[in-house]
Amino acid sequence: MIRIALLSNPRSTGNRALLPRVRSFCAHHPEIFHYEVERVDQIDAALRTIARVEPRVLVINGGDGTVQATLTELYHGGQFEGTPPPVAVLPNGKTNLIALDLGATGDPIEALQRVLDLARGDDLSDHIVTRELIALTHEIDGVSDGLKPVLGMFLGGAGLTEVLLYCRHKIYPLGLPNWLSHAITGFALMASVIFGIRAAFLPNKPAPVTVSLIRQGDIKGSFSVLIVTTLKKLLVGSRMGGGTAHTGALQLMAIDQNPIALIRALVAGLFGKLGSGIMHGVHIRRGDEIRIEGDRSSVILDGEIFQAALGSSIVLRPTNPLPFLRLAA
Structure with a gap:
């Protein structure tokens, strides 16, 4: 058998x-x-x-x-x-x-x-x-491009995209162990966001984007971190819990391109408080449809890069659930 x-x-x-x-x-x-x-x-x-x-x-x-x-x-x-x-x-x-x-x-x-x-x-x-999975599609002037949606579970955008690309193109080719590559990338993120250092060997500065959620309005600005996910263990310390018909299956976290906001989010995550209340510069939402727009609105969905040209939108919606096998007890 x-x-x-x-x-x-x-x-x-x-x-x-x-x-x-x-x-x-x-x-x-x-x-x-x-x-x-x-x-x-x-x-x-x-x-x-x-x-x-x-x-x-x-x-x-x-x-x-x-x-x-x-x-x-x-x-x-x-x-x-x-x-x-x-x-x-x-x-x-x-x-x-x-x-x-x-x-x-x-x-x-x-x-x-x-x-x-x-x-x-x-x-x-x-x-x-x-x-649930994230279904990613493109729309131009509100009309779908007609292509089959691409599915995944974790999407990074804004400054996080720049960091992931930096890690992929500049750190991974060095052949270092994964943990060391990720540690170096983390230090580079801190140097560029917290200390405002700009250099060719550091991640690029993120471009402004607009993130729209139905019935919850828009979030506009430059973000050091932009995450949309259906994973349960990614937003460490958040209290968002499972999605419902009223809250939505897609978890969104956006952190302003501001060192104070990033530090607030990191500290809140360490103490299990992330998402438990309003925090200036840290945006945590749930929704069933999220739109990302901008001049360079590139995102990475489970390791693959997608980009919407100026005037188009990246649209994210949840799918019906699929069964997975959890190894942990």
Whole structure:
């Protein structure tokens, strides 16, 4: 019996060293159906093949782009009859935000063993959670461009986009461990935002944007941090809780391009107070539709860059929930 279908992308950075171990693990565990793709346009066909073996769990082994593309195809493709199997994500990408939210940390092979142990059990219900996804589309003068929405769980914009691009293009190529790369990026963020230092080796200054929420008005300005997510463990210390029909499934946090506001948010997060009350310069909202507009309104959704040209909008809406497998107890 096939317990797990494992979808791997050999071209992801993490798999260059990991994939031989993954292949060896799968060779010793016939309950795992291992399917490898080298391009995102192969994922739909991969999922249709995987659906035929009827796995109890679908595991994604790849970078952030692979996870995003798989979730997009899974949601739109209809490869599985009825509800698809719960999805688990190995901690293999550079940021691993989705894996972290689902309790998959540390060594990817150990996480895969944990998934297999759960899949061998009689009842997965205690470990299945649902998550809405963010559906990203473009609109020009209020009219959709007609393209299929791209789905993900974490979106960064404004100054956070500049920081993520800085980390990707200037720090990751140095070949440093992830933790050190992220630490250097954090120091660069502090230097540019808190101390106002401007230099070619630091992240670019964010451009002004307008963020609109239905029935909650607009938030305008330059932001050091702009986050929209459906993840539960990202906004550390926030008390926003789960979304409802009245509050909305999309969590938004925007922090003004102001050192005092950023420090307030960091301190509030450390003490578990973020989102518990009004804080000048820190905007925390929930909604079911969020629009981002600006001259350079670039955003990064689960590691992939999207940009709206002047006069167009990036529109975010929640999807219906998908099942995921949570590894943490």
